[in-house]
Amino acid sequence: MQRTHDAVLALGDLYEFWLDKSKAEDDPDRWLTTFTIITTTATDDVGHIHDRMPMSVAPENWEASLDPRNDDTDRVRSLMAPPTPGSLDIFAISTAVNNVRNNGPDLLKPIMAGTDPEH
Known part of the structure; x- marks a missing residue:
């Protein structure tokens, strides 16, 4: 899913910075940044794929x-x-996105239905 005409799709979210007090003060990993995407009931455009959408x-x-x-x-x-x-714009992408170890822009390229290299 992306905004039509390749426009930016900004999502509603919440974010927070957390201090991990168990780490040393000079540890660069002491601060954690977390976020969540806010969802709602899917519109007709997306509802045939999933019941929630950002x-x-x-x-x-x-x-x-x-x-x-x-x-x-x-x-x-x-x-x-x-x-x-x-x-x-709604289109199929590889199911490789379902594994957090996979990363990269190729994961978001549209694929033809039934041609997923992961299956």
């Missing part, structure tokens, strides 16, 4: 959604919405 953030809301001082729950929630119908 919330998106429109370009005019990017700055406000990335502002770490923005902690008003209602305001943050108002910055996200399901992608508008017809705004996404």
Whole structure:
């Protein structure tokens, strides 16, 4: 899934920086960055694939959604919405994405149905 015309698809998310107090103060791995993608019920565009889909953030809301001082729950929630119908291109990709050991841009290339090299 991607935004039509190769436009950026910004997803609604939450992020946090965590201090691992069990590590030494000078350990570069002492700080952890975690995030989660916020989902909603899938629209008709995606619903035939999965019942959930990510919330998106429109370009005019990017700055406000990335502002770490923005902690008003209602305001943050108002910055996200399901992608508008017809705004996404849906296509098959390799099932290799299902293994966290696999990484790289080739994983997101469209494939013809039934031609997945992983099967």
